Amino acid sequence: DAGVTQSPTHLIKTRGQQVTLRCSPKSGHDTVSWYQQALGQGPQFIFQYYEEEERQRGNFPDRFSGHQFPNYSSELNVNALLLGDSALYLCASSFGGGAPYEQYFGPGTRLTVT
C-alpha cells in the first residue's frame, strides 16, 4: 500500500517563474491538504481540497492555487515566485474532508527559488 507520494523531490526555480507540485494521496483517502515548511519552522497550512474543491485556506496569497483531480490527486501551483517561497512543501492526505485527526504526510518537495 503506497503512502502519500509527492513529485518532484527537489526543484529549483527563478524569481518570477511559476511552479507546479504534485501529490498522490494514500490509497483510500479523498482529501488533500498542502503545507509550507520553511527552514527551521513548523509546517504552515496553505489549503485543503476535498471533492475537487478548495474547502479551507490558510493565510497565503492568491499566488498559491491548487487543484484536485477525480482520482483525488492534487496539484499546488505557485505563480510569480519570490525568494521567500523557498521551502519544503508537504502534502497530507486523509479521508472525509474536514479537519482530520489522522493525516498522512508525504516526504515533501524541496523548492528553491533563486
Add this chain to the structure above:
Amino acid sequence: GDSVTQMEGPVTLSEEAFLTINCTYTATGYPSLFWYVQYPGEGLQLLLKATKADDKGSNKGFEATYRKETTSFHLEKGSVQVSDSAVYFCALRDTGNQFYFGTGTSLTVIP
C-alpha cells in the same frame, strides 16, 4: 491568533535518559492537541493526540497530557532509544478546524 510554542532544540540525550519536550499553546475555545514526529528523510507521522482537557495521549512509550490550566501538552518518554532520534512537532487543531504547528524540536539520542 492561535499558536503553538515549543521548546527549542537541539536536544541531545544519552540512551535510556528521560525526555521532556515542552509545548504550550494559545487558542480560543477547546483545541485538539497533537505530537508529530519526522524521521530523517520521511514525512511527518502522527505520534499521539488528545482531544479534550486532562486526556493523555500515548504511543510507543511517549506520553503527553492535555493541561488546560497551564495550556500545555508536554511530551515525555521515560527511556529514550537511539531510534527515537528525530524532529518532534507539537500541533493544535483549532475550533475552526485549522492546524497550527510549532517550530519543531530536534532530538538526538547517543548510545
